[in-house]
Amino acid sequence: MAVGAARPDAYGRLIRPEVLASLSNLELIARTVVDGAVMGLHRSPFFGFSQEFAEYRQYVEGDDPRFVDWNVYARTDRTYIKRFLGETNSHLMLLLDASASMGFGSGSVTKFRYAQMLAASLAYLASHQHDAVGTLIFDEQIRDFRAPSSRSGQLHAVIHGLDAAVPARRTNLQQPFERFRDHVTRRGLVAVISDFYCDPEAMVQAVRPLAYQGQDVVLMQLLDPFELRPDVPASTLFEDMETGEAIEVSPDFMQREYRGKVQGHIAALRAAAVRAGADHLVFDTSEPLDEPLRQYLMFRQKRR
Amino acid sequence: MSLFAPLFLLGLLGIGLPLWLHRLQTQNPKRMQISSAMLLDPSERRLHVQKKLRFLLLLALRIALLALLALAFAQPLWKLADRAPSGVVGARLHLIMIDASLSMSADGRMAAARAEAARIVDGLRSGDRALLATAGSTMTLVAADGSAPTADKAALRRALEKLQPGESRFEYALAIGSIDNLAGAGDVPVVAHLVSDFQASGIAQRFADLLPRSERGRPIELQLHPIAAEAVPDWAVVGIAQNAENIDVTVRGHGTPARALTLQLTVNETVRGEQTQTLPANGEAMFRFAGVSLNVGSNRVVAQLKKPDALGADDRYQVVLQGGGPQTVPLLTADTRAQSGTFASAALAVSAARYRASPTRMADFDPRTFERYRWVMVDDVGALDAKLAASLRSYVESGGAALLVAGQRASALQTLPVSGEAVRGATVRNADPLSIGRVDTAHPALMNTRGWQNLSIVRMLKVTPGSGDRVLVAAEDGEPLLIEQHVGTGRLLLLCASLDSSWSDLPVQPVFVSFMAEAAAWLAGDDAYGSHQVAGAVLPLAQAGATVGQVIDPDGHELLSLSATHTAQSVRLERSGFYQVVTPARESMLAVNFDERESDLTPADPALLERWRSAAKAAENVAPAAASAQSSPGTLPLARWLLALAAVLVIAESLAGNWLLRRNTKVLT
Numbered sequence: 001m002a003v004g005a006a007r008p009d010a011y012g013r014l015i016r017p018e019v020l021a022s023l024s025n026l027e028l029i030a031r032t033v034v035d036g037a038v039m040g041l042h043r044s045p046f047f048g049f050s051q052e053f054a055e056y057r058q059y060v061e062g063d064d065p066r067f068v069d070w071n072v073y074a075r076t077d078r079t080y081i082k083r084f085l086g087e088t089n090s091h092l093m094l095l096l097d098a099s100a101s102m103g104f105g106s107g108s109v110t111k112f113r114y115a116q117m118l119a120a121s122l123a124y125l126a127s128h129q130h131d132a133v134g135t136l137i138f139d140e141q142i143r144d145f146r147a148p149s150s151r152s153g154q155l156h157a158v159i160h161g162l163d164a165a166v167p168a169r170r171t172n173l174q175q176p177f178e179r180f181r182d183h184v185t186r187r188g189l190v191a192v193i194s195d196f197y198c199d200p201e202a203m204v205q206a207v208r209p210l211a212y213q214g215q216d217v218v219l220m221q222l223l224d225p226f227e228l229r230p231d232v233p234a235s236t237l238f239e240d241m242e243t244g245e246a247i248e249v250s251p252d253f254m255q256r257e258y259r260g261k262v263q264g265h266i267a268a269l270r271a272a273a274v275r276a277g278a279d280h281l282v283f284d285t286s287e288p289l290d291e292p293l294r295q296y297l298m299f300r301q302k303r304r
Numbered sequence: 305m306s307l308f309a310p311l312f313l314l315g316l317l318g319i320g321l322p323l324w325l326h327r328l329q330t331q332n333p334k335r336m337q338i339s340s341a342m343l344l345d346p347s348e349r350r351l352h353v354q355k356k357l358r359f360l361l362l363l364a365l366r367i368a369l370l371a372l373l374a375l376a377f378a379q380p381l382w383k384l385a386d387r388a389p390s391g392v393v394g395a396r397l398h399l400i401m402i403d404a405s406l407s408m409s410a411d412g413r414m415a416a417a418r419a420e421a422a423r424i425v426d427g428l429r430s431g432d433r434a435l436l437a438t439a440g441s442t443m444t445l446v447a448a449d450g451s452a453p454t455a456d457k458a459a460l461r462r463a464l465e466k467l468q469p470g471e472s473r474f475e476y477a478l479a480i481g482s483i484d485n486l487a488g489a490g491d492v493p494v495v496a497h498l499v500s501d502f503q504a505s506g507i508a509q510r511f512a513d514l515l516p517r518s519e520r521g522r523p524i525e526l527q528l529h530p531i532a533a534e535a536v537p538d539w540a541v542v543g544i545a546q547n548a549e550n551i552d553v554t555v556r557g558h559g560t561p562a563r564a565l566t567l568q569l570t571v572n573e574t575v576r577g578e579q580t581q582t583l584p585a586n587g588e589a590m591f592r593f594a595g596v597s598l599n600v601g602s603n604r605v606v607a608q609l610k611k612p613d614a615l616g617a618d619d620r621y622q623v624v625l626q627g628g629g630p631q632t633v634p635l636l637t638a639d640t641r642a643q644s645g646t647f648a649s650a651a652l653a654v655s656a657a658r659y660r661a662s663p664t665r666m667a668d669f670d671p672r673t674f675e676r677y678r679w680v681m682v683d684d685v686g687a688l689d690a691k692l693a694a695s696l697r698s699y700v701e702s703g704g705a706a707l708l709v710a711g712q713r714a715s716a717l718q719t720l721p722v723s724g725e726a727v728r729g730a731t732v733r734n735a736d737p738l739s740i741g742r743v744d745t746a747h748p749a750l751m752n753t754r755g756w757q758n759l760s761i762v763r764m765l766k767v768t769p770g771s772g773d774r775v776l777v778a779a780e781d782g783e784p785l786l787i788e789q790h791v792g793t794g795r796l797l798l799l800c801a802s803l804d805s806s807w808s809d810l811p812v813q814p815v816f817v818s819f820m821a822e823a824a825a826w827l828a829g830d831d832a833y834g835s836h837q838v839a840g841a842v843l844p845l846a847q848a849g850a851t852v853g854q855v856i857d858p859d860g861h862e863l864l865s866l867s868a869t870h871t872a873q874s875v876r877l878e879r880s881g882f883y884q885v886v887t888p889a890r891e892s893m894l895a896v897n898f899d900e901r902e903s904d905l906t907p908a909d910p911a912l913l914e915r916w917r918s919a920a921k922a923a924e925n926v927a928p929a930a931a932s933a934q935s936s937p938g939t940l941p942l943a944r945w946l947l948a949l950a951a952v953l954v955i956a957e958s959l960a961g962n963w964l965l966r967r968n969t970k971v972l973t
Contacts, residue, residue, distance in 0.1 A: 101339035111339070197340035227339060236334045240341040247344050261343045 016288055017109045017117065026163045027156070029117050030124035033289045056080040062149055091148040091188025092126040092133050093215075094119045095180065096162065099139040100241045101197050103167035106226035107286060112167040114285040115193045115222055118292050120159050122191060125293060127155040134184070135161050138176035139169040145179075148188060170242045171198055173206035180210070187214035189300065196221045197242075200265075200272035211277030218279040218299050221269065225286045227262060230254040315374030322366035326359065358964050365957040369950055376946035395431030397453055397492045399483055400424055400460075402467060403500030404438035405474035406839070406902040410501075410538065410615040414469045416531040417499045424497050424529070425460045436463050437486060439479040439500075441472035441840025442876065445486065453488070471617055471880050472840025473899035476506055477513040480526070484518045491522040501532035502913060505904040511916055515923040526920035532907045535559045536614045539583065540903035541567070541607045541621035551596045553607040553621070555581075556588035558904040566610040567591045571603055578610075600628025602893040604882050618903045622882060622895045623836060630660040633824070636692075637663055637683035644683040644709065644803030647811035648820065655821030659828070671695030674704060679795075679827040683803055684711025685720055693721035701792025703887055705827035708798045710765035710807075720767065723789050723798050728766040731783060737762045737808075741780035747788065749797065749826040750776055755815035761785070763807040765800040795827055837896045843875045843885070853887035858896075 059068055059079035069082040096119050102112035123133045127150070134148030135158050144161045146154075171194070180190075190210055196203060196219065203219075210217050232255075237248045249258075266282055273280035281295050338344075400421050408414045421436070428434055433453035436446045446463050454460065479498065487494045496516055507514075516524040537560040545552045553567060566580040569591075577593040591607070598605075602624050609619035633652070635645055645663035652661050661681065671692055674680065680696070682688060685708040688696065700706055700722070708723055715730040731738065737760035745751060761779055769775055769787055776797075777786035789796040801807040810816050837843065843855065855863040858881025864872050877883060883894040 104337065104339040195339055197342055224339070232334075232336075234334060236336050238336055238338040238341060238344065241337050241339055243341070245341050246335070247341050249344055253344075258343065265343055 017114055017285060018107060026116060026120045027124070027159045030120035030159065033117065033121040033293065034125045034128070056082060062147060062151075064150060091184075091186055092122065092131050093148055093180070093184060093188060093190045094122060094133065094135045094158070094162075095176070095190060095192040095194075096135060096137045096165065097139070097171060097192070097194030097196075098137050098143055098165045098167050099171035099194075100167050100169055101171060101195055102222075104195075104224055104227075104241060105285065106224050109285055110167070111195055111222045111224055111285050112165075114283075114289075116162050116165070118220065118222075118283075118289055119162050119191075119193055121289055121293055122296060123155055123158045123162075125296070132188070133158050136176065136180055137161065137165045138172075139167075140172035140175065141169075142176050142179050145183065147183065148186075173198060173203055177206040177210065181213060184215075188216070190215045190217045191220055191296070192217065193220045193222065195223060195227075196269055200268040203269065204272045204276045207273070207276040207278050216279075216299075217273075217277070218281060218296070219269070219273050220292065221266070221280065221282045222285050223262070223266075223282060225284055228259070228284060230258055309377065309379045312374055312377035312379075315377065316371060318370045318374070319367050322363055322370070326363045326366075358960065362957065362960050362964060365953055365960055369953040369957055372946045372950040372953065376943045376950060379941065379943045380946075382940040382942050395429070395433070395492065396495050397487055397490075398424065398428060398432055398434040398495045398497060399437065399486055400434055400497045400499065401437045401439045401443070401479050401483075403474045403498075404440045404444075404467065404470045406469065406471045406617055406898050407474070407501055407503055407615065407905055409469040409617060410905055411532070411536050413501050413532055414467065417501075418464050418467060420499050420529045420531050421464050421497070422461055424499075425457050425464070428455065428457060431455070434460055435486060436460055437482075438467060438470070439474055439498075440470045441475060441478075441878075443479060443482040443486060470839075470878060471898055472878060473838070473902055474500060474503075474506060476500075480514050480516050483516045483524055483526075487522075487524075493522060494518070494524045495527060496524055497527050497529055499529040499531060501905070502528070502530045502908045503901070503904060504906045504908045504912075505901040507908045507912060507916070511919040514916060515920055517923070523924055525924055526917070528913055528917055530907060530910075530913060532905070535906040537561065538613050538615045538618065538903050538905050539563075539565060539609060540615070540618035540898075540900065541609060542588075542900050542903070544605055544607055544621055544623040544625075546598075546625050549595055549597070551593045551605065551625070553591040553593070554588060555583060555591065555609065556900075556903070557583050557586055559586060559906055561585050562587075565589075568608045568610055569593045569596070570606040570608065571596060572599065573604065573606075598625055598627025601626065603627050604893065604895075615903060615905065617880065618898050618900075620880070621897055622880070623897075624882070624893045624895045626658065630658045631678060632662045633659045633679055633681060634669065634677060635661045635663045635681040635683060636666045636669055636688070638666060638687040638713075640665055642683065642804060643806075643811070644711075647803055647805075647816070648681060648683075651811075651817045651820035652824060655817050655824075659824045666692055674699035677704075678829070679705035679707070679824065681707045681709070682722075683709050684713050685709065685722060685798075686711055686714030686717050688721050690721070697722050697791065700794035700796055703793045705795040705829070706797075707823060707827060708796060709803050710767075710798070710800045711802050715765055720798070723770075723787075723791070723796055725767040725770055725773070725787070725789075725798065728768060731764045731766055731779075731781070732762065734762050738764065738779040738781060738783075740777060740785070741782065742775075742778045744774070744776045747774070747776050747826075749788070749823045750786075750819070752822055753815050753818045755813060758813055758815070759808060759810055761801060761808040761810075763801070767798070767800060795829075797823055797827065837877050837894060838899050839877060839880045839896055840899070841877050841896070843877055843883075843894070853885065856884040856886065858882055 056069065056072065057080065059081050063081050067081050069080050072078065072080045072082075096115055098112065102115060103110050105111060105113070119135065123135070126133045130150055132148035132150040133154060135144065135146045136142060137144040143165060146158055146161055192207070207217055207219070232251045235248055235250050236254070237246050239246045270280040279299055281292070281299075283292050283295075402417050402421055404414075408417060425434060433455045435453045438444045438446055446467065480496075483494065483496045494516075516526050518524050537557065539555060539557045539560055541553060542556045543554040545554075551569065553569065555565060555567060557563075560583065562582060562585045564580055564582040566578060568575060569577045576596050579591045579593070581589045581591060583589045603626070604622065605625050606620060606622045612619055630652075635648055637645055640663040645661065649661040649663070652659050659678075666687060666689070669692065672695075674695060680699075682696070696706060706722070708720070714720060714727065717727050719726055739761070740756045740759050743750060743753075743756045745753075756777060764779060764783060764785060766783055767787070769784055770789065772790060774788040775784040775786070776788055778784050783800070785800050787798040787800070789798065801810060803811055805811050853864075854869050855875045857863055858879060863875050877894075877896045880896050880898050883896055885892050885894055
């Protein structure tokens with residue numbers, strides 16, 4: 001995607017993030033986003049069930065008992081879940097970065113608020129696809145974890161968890177991802193929503209085990225328009241929101257070199273994601289949320 | 305420096321202004337939060353640090369500028385650092401002067417002085433240096449390492465152990481006046497220690513000459529270390545006089561009780577008598593030795609007390625007495641029956657001069673005998689034949705002396721023999737005699753003559769003085785009557801009138817007698833050093849006309865080295881005893897005795913010393929203030945340097961400010 005490319009023709013029917021952010025209910029926001037986005041799709045190749053049998057697997061706690069194959073149970077006295085093609089990758093795990101850097105926003109919508117809305121929308125979309133949805137909110141530690149589930153009420157729980165999170169502290173991918181691998185062993189979709197201000201190699205080290213585990217990982221990098229297109233009229237003292245380090249930089253540097261560095265960092269992340277077996281998507285937090293949803297659906301389609 | 309100059313230091317409060325402005329400026333940059341600073345260029349970090357440093361540099365320059373201006377107007381003075389080799393600020397130079405006069409040999413005073421000096425050496429602080437000097441008639445540096453100040457206490461103690469008292473007198477004023485020179489160059493504070501018995505006879509009641517002063521403006525602290533607390537009785541032989549056939553010896557007691565003393569008289573190392581007399585308490589007595597015959601010429605006469613007392617050196621006194629009556633001086637003349645011989649002989653006979661004129665015909669005189677005489681007279685120098693004139697010239701050139709008198713035959717010559725002056729005829733004033741116009745009474749030969757103004761001159765030889773001649777007496781018309789001339793190492797006096805009464809009435813005037821006596825003494829060189837000196841005195845060889853010669857001390861040692869015999873101008877007579885002065889012209893003997901004041905061993909009143917200390921302390925306090933007021937070498941006015949530095953800082957501040965502004969402008973555009 002061309003980051004930051006404006007599409008004025010689409011803005012007429014899409015709701016801008018700042019308008020969505022004014023809605024206090026995150027579930028309402030998700031519903032609005034998803035419904036609006038889906039209505040825009042003439043024919044969704046990604047929506048609905050596929051009833052084609054795919055496999056049996058051992059019942060594990062948390063599985064919906066409605067999908068237990070009671071005939072098999074009667075014959076073998078073991079509980080198996082009958083899985084269909086449409087639900088082979090039906091687990092969506094949302095990993096939300098809640099570090100302090102996500103609190104940055106040059107407009108009324110911070111990156112974290114955008115991430116909340118995006119995560120809620122993805123959860124809502126997945127929920128309507130009967131995918132199991134779980135969340136893991138982290139900074140340098142795991143702040144909230146909800147295992148993937150498709151039970152009713154999971155969506156509310158997920159959205160509530162997202163809504164309650166506030167950005168703070170530093171980012172550390174390594175430790176939360178290790179804990180995530182310990183708790184979630186089943187293959188599925190893993191969407192990591194973060195600004196990814198980290199060393200690309202460190203990101204590779206954190207994500208690569210997930211790919212080895214069979215997870216389909218998509219890295220959703222959220223960047224504020226100021227970060228993509230910084231514009232300062234005079235020398236400015238920038239203060240790192242995580243470390244507190246203050247550096248005075250010239251506008252000349254911000255307008256020229258810094259943009260190149262951001263693009264270079266994005267490219268490095270993308271290359272690192274490729275090496276880790278993950279997809280990398282970059283979103284401008286000033287753009288409507290339907291684009292991330294569309295990208296997600298394309299990613300979901302691609303992994304089939 | 306104004307009294308209120310220090311108030312300009314309040315200008316330092318102005319430093320607050322750039323501090324405040326800097327604080328405002330550094331707070332101005334817009335602050336903004338950013339997700340992460342990891343993508344900010346490290347060079348921008350350096351740039352930021354550099355910018356902060358530049359701001360700090362600018363701030364420092366501005367503060368320094370204001371501080372320098374305030375300091376410059378306050379007119380500070382920089383006290384120059386101690387130049388001691390140790391580099392220790394506050395170090396001092398200790399000048400330890402030890403009295404080495406004759407009195408210090410009494411009653412163990414020298415040992416006490418050494419102990420006191422050792423105590424001073426032990427008290428030297430770190431960085432202090434010391435100079436050790438003995439003080440007598442001269443100041444002599446005694447140091448282990450040349451004459452340089454040293455901090456080596458062991459070397460100083462070793463030097464102390466070798467100190468011995470001398471026989472000269474301690475000149476307090478000389479010692480005090482030498483402090484500044486002995487301390488050498490530099491402005492290190494000096495502490496002068498004077499270790500002495502402080503004889504009451506030696507200290508002046510007026511302290512003006514006893515206060516140390518420094519031409520360099522450095523402080524000099526004077527510390528007195530008296531080592532004798534009580535008076536010690538002492539008898540001393542203080543004089544020997546020849547009175548006809550008698551020799552009188554004077555013995556004096558200082559703080560002494562009445563006591564019988566025995567005195568021995570020795571002439572030319574032969575005991576000629578011994579007498580015992582009772583001296584009154586603290587009094588004196590004269591021992592008369594009658595009928596002591598002396599040899600012709602110089603006789604070594606010594607008077608010695610038989611029983612030594614506290615100060616043994618002053619129990620002996622020696623003089624050189626002349627025996628054998630007046631010495632003969634040849635009067636070379638063409639006619640021994642002429643009046644000139646009569647007048648000259650009569651004048652010398654009635655004067656106190658120890659010379660007798662012996663008229664001798666020039667034709668009968670053997671020129672080889674010139675060397676026998678201290679000086680000679682020539683009546684009518686024009687009558688000298690060439691051979692005799694050459695011999696006389698040679699005699700004078702080698703240190704002899706002559707009184708040349710003009711006469712009838714001299715007026716016919718164009719150039720005078722021996723002296724060589726050009727003759728321009730003769731002045732004849734029979735009707736209107738000339739009187740004397742000018743007399744050089746500063747000359748030793750005329751110093752004690754009176755009555756030249758009464759002279760009447762009817763005839764006078766007209767000569768032109770040479771370039772080195774000195775006109776001592778001139779007639780009213782300016783023509784020289786008496787001329788002094790130095791020929792080689794000898795002396796000449798040329799009288800342009802005859803010794804008889806046909807040319808002038810000089811021979812019959814009273815001034816003639818005194819003139820002949822003084823001229824005889826001067827020509828004989830008796831005025832040079834006499835026959836008696838005080839220990840520590842300087843014998844002026846040059847003044848004696850003996851620039852080539854040798855002096856032999858009482859032990860028979862030559863005082864001058866071979867090269868010095870040609871160059872030495874003077875010799876210091878440090879010891880008492882008989883000295884022999886040998887010059888090509890003559891050989892003479894000299895008696896050197898102690899200074900009588902050294903015999904009085906009564907120490908000065910402690911109250912007097914205390915007043916001396918107080919006066920020295922007051923002078924010490926006044927000196928630095930005066931020195932600083934005159935910007936002495938010890939302090940350096942800093943105002944002009946500070947202003948110069950401020951000017952440099954103004955330029956630097958302008959450049960730095962402009963540079964910083966240019967960078968900011970470039971960034972903004």
